[in-house]
Amino acid sequence: MPIVLHDTLSREMRPLSLKAGKSTFGMYCCGPTVYGPAHIGNFRTFTLQDVLRRTLEVDGLKVKHVRNITDVDDKTIRGAQAAGQTLTDFTKKWTEKFHADCKALGLLTPQVEPSAVAHIPQQIAMIQALVERGHAYVSKDGSVYFKVHSCKGYGKLSHIDFSKQETQATNSAGEANDADEYERESASDFALWKSRKPEDGNNFWPSPWGEGRPGWHIECSAMSLAHLGATFDLHGGGIDLCFPHHENEIAQTECATGINGFAAHWFHSAHLLVEGEKMSKSKGNLFTLDELVAKGFSPMEVRYALIAGHYRTSLNFTMKGLEDARSALGKIERGVEKLLQVAGFTKAEFSVPTVMETQTAWGRFAHAWEVLQHDLNIPGCLGQVFTMLADKSELTEAQARHDLSGLGKILYALGLVLFTEVAGPSAPANVVALAAQRWSAKQAKDFAAADRLRKELTELGWTMLDHKDGYDLKK
RNA sequence: GGCGCGGUAGCCAAGUGGUAAGGCCGGGCUCUGCAAAAGCCCCAUGCGUCGGUUCAAUUCCGACCCGCGCCUCCA
Numbered sequence: 001m002p003i004v005l006h007d008t009l010s011r012e013m014r015p016l017s018l019k020a021g022k023s024t025f026g027m028y029c030c031g032p033t034v035y036g037p038a039h040i041g042n043f044r045t046f047t048l049q050d051v052l053r054r055t056l057e058v059d060g061l062k063v064k065h066v067r068n069i070t071d072v073d074d075k076t077i078r079g080a081q082a083a084g085q086t087l088t089d090f091t092k093k094w095t096e097k098f099h100a101d102c103k104a105l106g107l108l109t110p111q112v113e114p115s116a117v118a119h120i121p122q123q124i125a126m127i128q129a130l131v132e133r134g135h136a137y138v139s140k141d142g143s144v145y146f147k148v149h150s151c152k153g154y155g156k157l158s159h160i161d162f163s164k165q166e167t168q169a170t171n172s173a174g175e176a177n178d179a180d181e182y183e184r185e186s187a188s189d190f191a192l193w194k195s196r197k198p199e200d201g202n203n204f205w206p207s208p209w210g211e212g213r214p215g216w217h218i219e220c221s222a223m224s225l226a227h228l229g230a231t232f233d234l235h236g237g238g239i240d241l242c243f244p245h246h247e248n249e250i251a252q253t254e255c256a257t258g259i260n261g262f263a264a265h266w267f268h269s270a271h272l273l274v275e276g277e278k279m280s281k282s283k284g285n286l287f288t289l290d291e292l293v294a295k296g297f298s299p300m301e302v303r304y305a306l307i308a309g310h311y312r313t314s315l316n317f318t319m320k321g322l323e324d325a326r327s328a329l330g331k332i333e334r335g336v337e338k339l340l341q342v343a344g345f346t347k348a349e350f351s352v353p354t355v356m357e358t359q360t361a362w363g364r365f366a367h368a369w370e371v372l373q374h375d376l377n378i379p380g381c382l383g384q385v386f387t388m389l390a391d392k393s394e395l396t397e398a399q400a401r402h403d404l405s406g407l408g409k410i411l412y413a414l415g416l417v418l419f420t421e422v423a424g425p426s427a428p429a430n431v432v433a434l435a436a437q438r439w440s441a442k443q444a445k446d447f448a449a450a451d452r453l454r455k456e457l458t459e460l461g462w463t464m465l466d467h468k469d470g471y472d473l474k475k
Numbered sequence: 476g477g478c479g480c481g482g483u484a485g486c487c488a489a490g491u492g493g494u495a496a497g498g499c500c501g502g503g504c505u506c507u508g509c510a511a512a513a514g515c516c517c518c519a520u521g522c523g524u525c526g527g528u529u530c531a532a533u534u535c536c537g538a539c540c541c542g543c544g545c546c547u548c549c550a
Binding site for chain 1: 489496499546547
């Protein structure tokens, strides 16, 4: 059964499958602008794209995932100058940070991660094609603009009728759209190539229209064309990119290539709220992964919290949500442990994906998988997983193995890696000594002393968890 | 104003034309010297409001109220 997904352009549920004659499913996702650490809002989008990719792979499709690095734009140029670094050094630093965060969150590496700077010639070629075909014009200062009126169907993704809105002169805040700033013919036209300006510093490239740098939208059009062709299977991004970025990508690529039908499917994910409020720097709720880890949450808990809501609904990200995620992951781990026991597998065997790949069974998790296949319903799928884990039917070894095969594939699709718990901070010597004392007292049945020592430990911020033959210390 | 999303228990969050998944919290019990952990059980006659269609609506239709997003470079 193919995966069915809501498509932003047609606004319909559509099955995702390989086009006739194709062997890979091509998906392009707009990547980060590398001028600082990505925040959890960015990672919600990237994580959901990762789940989509993994789900497609579990479904048997060979996926070619392309996610670009935006390394030339106003923000990266400004950031590099503020840091006193070259654009290359500056963006390299933040690209590496991005990769480290992705790895921690368990995101699979895209097959291609093109950089905008590395595709300047392709962008220039595309702009040239647009000028030649009459879809773009060169302004007096050497900038090039896309002529929105020349593009039939512009607005089809965001469903905006530009024939009636062509002279929109103000934005939502009531501010005038500065149509003269770049000598545009129309306020709707957008820059393909920006002529060199003093504030760009050394960041300019030669072009047929003089020195300058590419506009933002053309970067993605050129990179998707270079790596996936004029048409491909799916394009993803945050909902905010729907307009204008993706609308412009469609216009640029279709007008430059003359081929209708850019991305067959549009996958947009809703935004994140933090503690019920929109994320913003001024509210101080723009968390990075590092900040959450510093608060004591594991990247896997963050991942769970980020995918725990449906991708088309905005998700309220809270500290309590992270704690919920921790408990829920623990519950899944205990359920899996129980199944492993019955199946006669070790934890290590479970975490090796190849074990799962050789298994085709779904066991009692077939329904959970069906739920996930329907519009990437992660919360519904998780609900079904918990329902099955709570089912107390007696299982044979074979049945448990089938369950593990199915559950293993679902957990792989969700990118949830279990049993990664690293040891907490080790206790200081005085705490260790107190704990040892209490254990002795308890063994000697001197419960008054044991209780007194437990209290002391609590005051030091440590909890002693007694087991049958020993104890753990937890902060 | 245009386009779009949503309002389901204390919190988070699925879902369905036939009477509400799941997670967290909370309560009870079991097991533990205590504590914790864990296990078991309980926890929405109700799905923004008001109408309509229907044998039956939270689910379809209409109106309204409320919250949110985008509307030229924010995932």
